[in-house]
Amino acid sequence: xxxxxKHTESxxxxxxxxxxxxxxxxxxxxxxxxxxxxxxxxxxxxxFRSKEKLFMAVxxxxxxxxxxxxxxxxxxxxxxxxxxxxxxxxxxSFLQKNPRLPMFILAEISRNPRLLxxxxxxxxxxxxxxxxxxxxxxxxxxxxxxHLMVSIVSLSVFPIAAKPILKGxxxxxxxxxxxxxxxxxxxxPDFIISALKQYNVESKNNEKQ
Amino acid sequence: xxxxxKHTESxxxxxxxxxxxxxxxxxxxxxxxxxxxxxxxxxxxxxFRSKEKLFMAVxxxxxxxxxxxxxxxxxxxxxxxxxxxxxxxxxxSFLQKNPRLPMFILAEISRNPRLLxxxxxxxxxxxxxxxxxxxxxxxxxxxxxxHLMVSIVSLSVFPIAAKPILKGxxxxxxxxxxxxxxxxxxxxPDFIISALKQYNVESKNNEKQ
DNA sequence: GTCTATAGAAGGATAGAC
DNA sequence: GTCTATCCTTCTATAGAC
Numbered sequence: 001x002x003x004x005x006k007h008t009e010s011x012x013x014x015x016x017x018x019x020x021x022x023x024x025x026x027x028x029x030x031x032x033x034x035x036x037x038x039x040x041x042x043x044x045x046x047x048f049r050s051k052e053k054l055f056m057a058v059x060x061x062x063x064x065x066x067x068x069x070x071x072x073x074x075x076x077x078x079x080x081x082x083x084x085x086x087x088x089x090x091x092x093s094f095l096q097k098n099p100r101l102p103m104f105i106l107a108e109i110s111r112n113p114r115l116l117x118x119x120x121x122x123x124x125x126x127x128x129x130x131x132x133x134x135x136x137x138x139x140x141x142x143x144x145x146x147h148l149m150v151s152i153v154s155l156s157v158f159p160i161a162a163k164p165i166l167k168g169x170x171x172x173x174x175x176x177x178x179x180x181x182x183x184x185x186x187x188x189p190d191f192i193i194s195a196l197k198q199y200n201v202e203s204k205n206n207e208k209q
Numbered sequence: 210x211x212x213x214x215k216h217t218e219s220x221x222x223x224x225x226x227x228x229x230x231x232x233x234x235x236x237x238x239x240x241x242x243x244x245x246x247x248x249x250x251x252x253x254x255x256x257f258r259s260k261e262k263l264f265m266a267v268x269x270x271x272x273x274x275x276x277x278x279x280x281x282x283x284x285x286x287x288x289x290x291x292x293x294x295x296x297x298x299x300x301x302s303f304l305q306k307n308p309r310l311p312m313f314i315l316a317e318i319s320r321n322p323r324l325l326x327x328x329x330x331x332x333x334x335x336x337x338x339x340x341x342x343x344x345x346x347x348x349x350x351x352x353x354x355x356h357l358m359v360s361i362v363s364l365s366v367f368p369i370a371a372k373p374i375l376k377g378x379x380x381x382x383x384x385x386x387x388x389x390x391x392x393x394x395x396x397x398p399d400f401i402i403s404a405l406k407q408y409n410v411e412s413k414n415n416e417k418q
Numbered sequence: 419g420t421c422t423a424t425a426g427a428a429g430g431a432t433a434g435a436c
Numbered sequence: 437g438t439c440t441a442t443c444c445t446t447c448t449a450t451a452g453a454c
Contacts, residue, residue, distance in 0.1 A: 008437075023320060027235035030430060040439055045431060047437095100319075107316040110309075110373050111232060120377050129382060146384060147396045150368055150375065157371075158363035164319050166359065168329050173338060175355060187356045191404045194411070198403035217419075239448065249421055254449060256419095 009047050011037045016044075017058050021100040024107060025055050059108065059115060066105060067122045069094050074128055080135040085189045088156055092185050095160040096178075102161040139203045140196070148192075155188045218256050220246045225253075226267050230309040233316060234264050268317065268324060275314060276331045278303050283337055289344040294398045297365055301394050304369040305387075311370040348412045349405070357401075364397045 006014075015037035019028045030051055034041040048054035073087050095102060109115045132145055140148070159166055159181060167177040215223075224246035228237045239260055243250040257263035282296050304311060318324045342354055349357070368375055368390060376386040 024233070024235065024316070026233060027320065029428090031428095041430090042432080042440085043438065049431095051430065103316065103319045106371055106374065107233075107312065107319075110312045110316075111236065113373055116373055116377050119374065120381060123378065123381070144396075146379065146382065146389070147393065147400075150389075150393075151364060151397070151400055154363045154367035155360060158367040159359055161370075162315055162366075164322055164325055165315065165328065168325050169332065170355065172329060172332070173355065180355070180359075184356065184359075187353075188360070191356075191360055194407035195400045195404040198407035198410075201407075202403070238446090240446095250448090251422085251450080252420065258449095260448065 008037075008039060008043065012039065012044060012047055012054075013057065013061075016048075016054050017062070020055060020058050021062070021104045024104070025051075025112075028055075060118060062101060063105060063119050063122060065098075066101060067119075071123065071128060074131050081193055083135065084152070084192055087152065088189045089185050091156045092160070092181060092188075095157070096181060099160060099163055102157050103163075106161060139200045148196075152192060155184075155192070159184060217246075217248060217252060221248065221253060221256055221263075222266065222270075225257075225263050226271070229264060229267050230271070230313045233313070234321075237264075265327075269327060271310060272314060272328050272331060274307075275310060276328075280332065280337060283340050290402055292344065293361070293401055296361065297398045298394050300365045301369070301390060301397075304366070305390060308369060308372055311366050312372075315370060348409045357405075361401060364393075364400070368393060 012033065016028075016033045019033045019036060022028075023032075028051075030041055030044055033054075034044055044051075044054065048057065069091065073090055074083070076083060076086060078086065105119070109119060128149075129145055132149065163177070170177050170180055221242065225237075225242045228242045228245060231237075232241075237260075239250055239253055242263075243253055253260075253263065257266065278300065282299055283292070285292060285295060287295065314328075318328060338354055338358075341358065342351070372386070379386050379389055
């Protein structure tokens with residue numbers, strides 16, 4: 001099955017995904033989507049009723065995709081340090097294949113808080129929290145877990161979400177963006193693991209006093 | 210001088226700033242801006258010619274504001290560890306006062322790459338790089354500086370830029386967002402400094418071998 | 419400088435032929 | 437199911453009175 005004989009509905013859906021990811025809901029034009037899908041504008045309404053409904057279908061699918069990736073990783077059964085490395089490898093290579101995805105989700109939610117509900121209904125945060133809790137060295141206190149998680153996500157998502165700016169700044173400094181991101185698959189987990197090791201050292205020193 | 214007898218031009222500018230930050234260029238309406246400024250829609254065009262020009266004026270001002278804050282901090286004369294702590298304190302409290310600013314800049318640039326040039330022209334990256342280079346312990350190799358910088362910025366910007374999502378997730382876990390961010394002013398620099406200390410320890414061990 | 423009224427263009431949505 | 441033609445609303449922008 002080649003891309004050209006896919007059914008119309010999925011051609012529309014794929015085109016809509018590209019346009020919405022690129023421009024966001026407000027700037028996207030039904031005409032743009034029809035053009036990219038190589039069909040007539042009226043067909044968009046035939047299949048999806050309205051721009052709003054088409055957008056919601058796309059957003060829902062993409063939010064799902066993100067969450068499957070995010071939460072799946074912590075289910076893997078491996079030692080914590082290895083899991084952190086696995087997370088960054090998996091996650092950054094996923095985001096590299098979908099570089100517009102994080103900014104799309106973040107920007108659309110920040111402009112339409114009603115989308116947040118749709119998003120939150122997909123996660124069960126305490127599941128993940130418990131999982132990590134049992135993983136991490138007993139030295140890390142309960143309250144530190146959410147901070148660790150936010151740090152991990154910040155370090156993995158931000159450099160991809162801010163790609164255009166970061167790419168621009170790095171190039172001013174003579175650094176190639178794609179190479180830099182590849183390095184981060186190693187650098188970022190090193191960074192986190194170092195911080196946790198040092199934390200353990202300091203905890204032991206405090207116990208001795 | 211009370212807010213009500215400010216000159217019309219600056220009333221419009223302030224209203225436009227709020228609306229554009231909140232909705233982005235594409236979703237913002239000239240009527241919204243006129244309403245918020247409590248003047249007539251025609252006056253917007255009298256003072257700023259077009260929506261595009263009004264937007265550019267706002268974007269330029271806000272990009273300036275961000276960069277003054279970002280680059281200024283590393284000019285301070287203090288030991289590196291203290292500087293990191295100072296950066297997070299200053300930066301997070303700045304972003305808390307302007308919570309929509311980072312997402313506005315990131316989202317608008319990612320949707321209109323022409324804005325990037327305007328933004329980049331404001332920075333001199335090698336200045337900052339040299340400054341940090343001379344700050345950090347001699348143990349950190351040259352190539353690691355950009356990674357350190359990106360990690361610092363990721364950890365400070367992301368939790369604010371992703372506020373709506375993060376707030377939603379934290380509340381599901383029974384954690385209050387503002388309190389959490391306040392804690393990060395301490396947690397994030399601790400995290401970075403720990404990682405650097407551990408890095409130094411490992412470098413010394415390698416030398417011994 | 420500020421307002422009302424309106425022109426003019428763009429975009430979402432539908433009717434109706436095939 | 438798919439197309440052309442067109443309606444109708446919304447929005448930017450301007451004309452012109454005060």
